[in-house]
Amino acid sequence: MNPLYSVAEIRAIEQRAAEALPAGTLMQRAGQATANAALDMLPFSTNGARVLVLAGPGNNGGDALEAAAHLTYSGAQVDVLHFPPAGEQSAERAAAQRRAESSDAIFNDIGGSALAGTEWNLIIDGLFGIGLARPVSGALRTLVDTVNTLGCPVLALDVPSGLDADTGAVVGPDGVAIRATHTITFIGDKPGLHTCDGRDHAGQVTVAALDLEPRQFPSVRLHLNEARFFARKLKTRRQNSHKGSYGNVAVVGGARGMAGAPILAARSALHAGAGRVFAVFADDAPSYDSGQPELMCRAAAGFDLDSSVLVLGPGLGTAPQSVELLKRAVASASALVADADALNLLAADAALQAAVAQRGAGCIITPHPLEAARLLGCAITAVQADRVAAARTLAARLRATVVLKGSGTVIAAPDGDAVINTTGNPALATAGTGDVLAGLCGSLLAQGWPQWEAALAAVWLHGMAADVLVTDGVGPIGLTAGELVPAIRAAINRLVQQHGR
Ligand SMILES: NC(=O)C1=CN([C@@H]2O[C@H](COP(=O)(O)OP(=O)(O)OC[C@H]3O[C@@H](n4cnc5c(N)ncnc54)[C@H](OP(=O)(O)O)[C@@H]3O)[C@@H](O)[C@H]2O)[C@@H](O)CC1
Ligand SMILES: Nc1ncnc2c1ncn2[C@@H]1O[C@H](COP(=O)(O)OP(=O)(O)O)[C@@H](O)[C@H]1O
Ligand SMILES: [K+]
Numbered sequence: 001m002n003p004l005y006s007v008a009e010i011r012a013i014e015q016r017a018a019e020a021l022p023a024g025t026l027m028q029r030a031g032q033a034t035a036n037a038a039l040d041m042l043p044f045s046t047n048g049a050r051v052l053v054l055a056g057p058g059n060n061g062g063d064a065l066e067a068a069a070h071l072t073y074s075g076a077q078v079d080v081l082h083f084p085p086a087g088e089q090s091a092e093r094a095a096a097q098r099r100a101e102s103s104d105a106i107f108n109d110i111g112g113s114a115l116a117g118t119e120w121n122l123i124i125d126g127l128f129g130i131g132l133a134r135p136v137s138g139a140l141r142t143l144v145d146t147v148n149t150l151g152c153p154v155l156a157l158d159v160p161s162g163l164d165a166d167t168g169a170v171v172g173p174d175g176v177a178i179r180a181t182h183t184i185t186f187i188g189d190k191p192g193l194h195t196c197d198g199r200d201h202a203g204q205v206t207v208a209a210l211d212l213e214p215r216q217f218p219s220v221r222l223h224l225n226e227a228r229f230f231a232r233k234l235k236t237r238r239q240n241s242h243k244g245s246y247g248n249v250a251v252v253g254g255a256r257g258m259a260g261a262p263i264l265a266a267r268s269a270l271h272a273g274a275g276r277v278f279a280v281f282a283d284d285a286p287s288y289d290s291g292q293p294e295l296m297c298r299a300a301a302g303f304d305l306d307s308s309v310l311v312l313g314p315g316l317g318t319a320p321q322s323v324e325l326l327k328r329a330v331a332s333a334s335a336l337v338a339d340a341d342a343l344n345l346l347a348a349d350a351a352l353q354a355a356v357a358q359r360g361a362g363c364i365i366t367p368h369p370l371e372a373a374r375l376l377g378c379a380i381t382a383v384q385a386d387r388v389a390a391a392r393t394l395a396a397r398l399r400a401t402v403v404l405k406g407s408g409t410v411i412a413a414p415d416g417d418a419v420i421n422t423t424g425n426p427a428l429a430t431a432g433t434g435d436v437l438a439g440l441c442g443s444l445l446a447q448g449w450p451q452w453e454a455a456l457a458a459v460w461l462h463g464m465a466a467d468v469l470v471t472d473g474v475g476p477i478g479l480t481a482g483e484l485v486p487a488i489r490a491a492i493n494r495l496v497q498q499h500g501r
Pocket of ligand 2: 343406407408424425428429430434435439462
């Protein structure tokens with residue numbers, strides 16, 4: 001189920017496991033697992049392959065030293081850049097150091113030009129793991145900067161050095177972290193590898209459980225998103241069904257000058273399978289959408305908000321009539337997705353926030369980090385410093401399903417359950433993709449999905465559509481939000497073929 005563990009949880013698992021094992025066992029297993037992963041990354045003939053091992057002062061360095069010794073036995077030429085601790089070291093680290101020193105590994109003060117001038121087949125980053133306590137500074141900072149310029153494969157141990165394993169933020173106001181191509185993470189997977197700066201620094205993540213058994217792991221409330229979490233809601237269509245079987249969506253927004261946003265969301269809702277889709281405009285409505293004449297374009301004044309799932313916010317603006325629309329939508333009995341300006345308006349109105357929290361029909365909100373910061377009354381940096389915590393706080397406060405967007409989108413429920421999404425890529429960093437996501441959420445709600453599964457599936461499908469388009473060369477540069485819409489349709493149909501019943 002792809003659980004994600006906090007540093008505190010990993011420490012507790014590790015401590016209990018270590019008590020039942022001979023001293024040093026876990027570090028030896030970590031070193032062996034690292035060597036195996038490294039061999040997979042080296043040329044078929046390892047003889048003479050150049051491997052640089054960076055061994056920091058703590059147990060992360062111990063893992064690296066164990067791996068260094070193993071790799072010499074495979075014939076690789078292993079250089080170790082060793083940063084011993086100033087004070088005492090753990091007994092297992094001392095043993096690892098002795099093993100590495102008595103192997104063919106070369107302990108060497110390699111630096112500067114020699115480091116940059118060598119064609120390394122692989123660099124192993126064992127500088128800091130979950131014990132990183134402050135920003136990487138001084139000579140180590142220079143080393144991290146140099147490694148990040150080299151362009152060779154880099155295998156990070158446990159977590160790329162400089163990255164916070166809990167949050168995925170690079171530690172420090174102006175910090176640095178290793179940009180690895182691969183990360184082998186020990187005992188269990190960690191949230192910081194998958195959100196915020198994590199995806200840029202961790203590369204491809206594998207988990208080495210170090211032979212611990214499932215019973216040694218606590219159950220947790222944070223997971224990586226996967227189709228399994230929502231697959232049971234994927235339904236094949238009954239022959240004897242009609243458009244009324246698949247629900248109504250009304251996308252409400254489109255103040256003057258911003259009519260494109262609700263159109264995009266409405267097209268997305270339509271292509272994701274909603275039976276009938278309205279595009280509802282705060283100001284004047286166009287008579288129809290010539291690119292998508294299936295949409296019904298209406299003015300908000302007098303529109304019945306009780307007969308459709310509402311997607312409120314795309315291009316809504318912040319004029320007084322938009323506030324009125326938001327109040328009407330919150331007071332309605334309809335399922336609601338609140339996005340964009342609906343969230344900005346909500347942030348400015350405590351009474352409306354209380355009304356959202358008390359809604360019987362619940363709510364999905366889809367803030368990007370700035371919208372989340374406005375809702376929380378904090379700086380955007382505070383949101384990004386701990387995205388999972390920010391999403392959980394908002395979910396609890398508004399009793400809503402929260403989709404905190406960005407690299408490693410976080411979906412959080414009011415009861416504390418949270419999921420980090422794995423699909424998607426920077427092709428999505430273009431105007432209108434958020435509108436497409438909001439429309440997709442609304443479409444799944446209209447088709448009878450519960451909020452939680454609708455949010456999980458929408459985020460997953462939206463990201464998967466972008467991933468497929470990038471594979472086909474439609475991005476990452478220049479993908480447009482509208483191009484996501486048919487790709488989402490293809491992705492949802494493919495999923496229904498695989499899982500539908
Ligand atoms: N124990 C076990 O059984 C297992 C442990 N495992 C491995 O151990 C890792 C955790 O080891 P760890 O706790 O020793 O922490 P680690 O990440 O090596 O760093 C701590 C050292 O760095 C130092 N330091 C911190 N920040 C710094 C900075 N910015 N700049 C400079 N120095 C800094 C800090 O010094 P201090 O803060 O005390 O001055 C201390 O010396 C874990 O990620 C996994 O890889 C696995 O093998 C599984 C079994
Ligand atoms: N670098 C990225 N990696 C993954 N997803 C991204 C990235 N940048 C943006 N996205 C996704 O694109 C969408 C952008 O939404 P939003 O910021 O609301 O845009 P807009 O308001 O222009 O529609 C979100 O789903 C977000 O998660
Ligand atoms: K590391």
